Amino acid sequence: MKSFAVVFPGQGSQSVGMFESFMANDIVAKTFEEANDALGYDLKKIVLTGPESELNKTEITQPAILTASVAAYRALGKALGDNLPVACAGHSLGEYSALVAANAISFYDAVRLVRLRGQAMQEAVPAGVGAMMAILGLDDDVIVNGCAAVSKEGEAVWAANFNTPGQVVISGAKEAVARAGEYFAQNGARRCVALPVSVPSHCPMMQGAADKLAAALADINIAPASMPVYANVLAAPVTEPAAIIDCLVKQLIGSVRWVETVQNMKANGIEAVIEVGPNKVLCGLNRKIDKTLITGNIASDEDIAKVLQSLEA
Incomplete structure (x- = not known):
């Protein structure tokens, strides 16, 4: 099997009804139930039936995309068996999904953390500013x-x-x-x-949100990552808890260096970059960055079969 990394999408990939067919997968359905328990409301219902105005609220969008992404990764993981990715990354919000995939943050903590992140981002800068x-x-x-x-x-x-x-x-x-x-x-x-x-993301206007996030991260158990996680602000792998926390805080006020991230993955011998989660935004970006990389997206059981085939070809 080819050497591959998994990458996770950020805000903007959501849509009402996403993962509707994928919910028939027990792993996916169970992951949404876990999110419901962690958040205290029915996230699955909002994802499947909306309304769109509710799903698009930042404090709901962020847990929704993270939950969908983690659910898809868990489903992929069952199909992969021992054939694990060699690295991971996520675009903006997707970095949290990557850290769950790398066992650095528990799913329960991550889904609550990104809800807080969304709220803090909205509060940092008044609407229209x-x-x-x-x-x-x-x-x-x-x-x-x-x-x-x-x-x-x-x-x-x-x-x-x-x-x-x-x-x-x-x-x-x-x-x-x-x-x-x-x-x-x-x-x-x-x-x-x-x-x-x-919200004007990834710029110094988010300093207030970064301060709140830093305080929240201090109360969460961060473990060493089980695989390299390419951080947005470094475009390079991190694994140690202190570096993970530092990068997550700086990410709110710093740039997402996605081009360099994908290029550095390729330079480190990665042959395929598989997007895990709703929509196919990162697939499009990754192909424009390097056409020689194998790309694919996991948003259904059918997608898993296609990706496995491409990795084994």
Whole structure:
């Protein structure tokens, strides 16, 4: 079997009805029941029937995506047997799913932690104050320098997500993000797309949320990871509890270095990167980063059979 890593999606991959057919898998259904017990409400019902406005609340979205991702990984794990991944990573929120997969954080603690994370992020910046925008068609350094050029005291914007070569998401104060969009449009960007979010993630405006997260992490048992977890802020593996905690706190205010993460996985001998969880966002990003990597997505029992076949080919 080929050397492979598993990666987990972040916020934005949710949809009402996701995993409806996958719920017939006992492992998946049981994982959602565990989440219900940890959260004290029926997350499974919201995922399956909505309404969409409820599922899209940040403090519900984050546990929903984590639960779906962990459920899918558990189902995949049963099929894999002893053929384990050699590493894992997650995009933003997905890093928590990766840490559960690596046995660094219990699922019970993780699902409660990401609910708190969502609440803290929403509370850190009032609705309408921050914004995010995807910039397509420019080099990373042009975007980093452009953000610095249009930022003002108390009204700044930063590069938040390095998703693929030529796709960077910026984040910051609403007015600064708008200025940056105009600047990049005038300086060769192919497109500048405002994102439908209420929180400016992965920038220093999230410092208040990072402080609350640090306090919560101090009360949770973090174990050494059973496999390397590529941290967003380092694009490199971590396994020790102190490093894991440090990276999770810094992740809220720092950039998601996804391009480097996938490139470093490839450089370390990984042949396949399998996305585990709803939607196929990371599959698309990973193919744009390196077309030679085998990719796949696990969101149903049928997907598991396809991925196993591709790994054994």
